[in-house]
Amino acid sequence: MAKEGRSITEISQGRAVWMHLSATGPKELDVLRRRFRFPEADLRDIPPPTQRPKAALRDAYTFVILLFPTFDRAKREIQITEADFFIGKDYLVTVNQGNRIRAMTELVGRCSRDAGERRACMSGSPVQLFTLLLDQMLGSVFPMLVHIGEDIDNLEGDLFDAQNTRLIHDILRVKSNVTNCRRAMMAYKHIIERVHLHGSPAGKIPELEYHRLLDMTKEVWNLLESHKETLDALQETNISLISMRTNEIMRTLTVFSVILLPLSLIVGVFGMNVEYPGVIGGPYGFFFIVATIGAIAVGLVAFFRKQRWF
Secondary structure: OEEEOOOEEEEEEOOEEEEEEOOOOHHHHHHHHHHHOOOHHHHOOOOOOOOOOEEEEOOOEEEEEEEEEEEEOOOOEEEEEEEEEEEEOOEEEEEOHHHOOHHHHHHHHHHHHOHHHHHHHHOOOHHHHHHHHHHHHHHOHHHHHHHHHHHHHHHHHHOOOOOOOOHHHHHHHHHHHHHHHHHHHOOHHHHHHHHHHHOEOOEOOOHHHHHHHHHHHHHHHHHHHHHHHHHHHHHHHHHHHHHHHHHHHHHHHHHHHHHHHHHHHHHHHHOOOOOOOOOOOOOOHHHHHHHHHHHHHHHHHHHHHHOOOO
């Protein structure tokens, strides 16, 4: 049986109850306070701001806080949202502000609509339902990593495009995505091990599911480490390319400055208001000065070419 409110969905199967909250206002917290008698210390950890991940073992339940990455397709940005779990002997309470974790929201919807899905998901203990949720959530991280991989491939293709002025911005955006994903995923292994080893009123995570979850967290972390190393290499290469292009520009400007310096000196000397016998005032004075300037310029250009300075 499923009961749905504006921000609270309650699903029952036998004696087991799964309550999901998509908001953390005073009304929702009061429901948890009256229904399950959760202490204020734990209820204060549910609303924003985002808390650090933890697994707290209480007498009647286990309280788990996890962070989870969510992908904004329009902006291609990964942000962090919080997921809270209360694992009791015959109930599971999940909280996700704004239903931002798509895998959790979809499982809630399937269980509330489909009796067969509800029996399949809730026929075991609440800790098994918690395990199923983690499995679904971790599975949904892999498409995000695929998107990150595609962004990295695009960055590699644009790396040697000198006209791409947004390359640094794109590298930093993808690095921010990897950092947020790493920040969200780094505590999963510790939390899963703690719930499995110390258990909850509903028991421990089954061995098979426990090892599967650990393998998934390890695979996710290895992919994130690989993406991080690739992005670090791309950023270093991009910085080297920018430095090389800057040096080339400065070298060209320096060569032109050196060429113009003696020419400016000659123009300045002959521009003084004095007589130069045979040069200034003669019939070929102007052509002599122009020829001198041209010869010096050609000589300097030939010298720089020979030295391979440009």
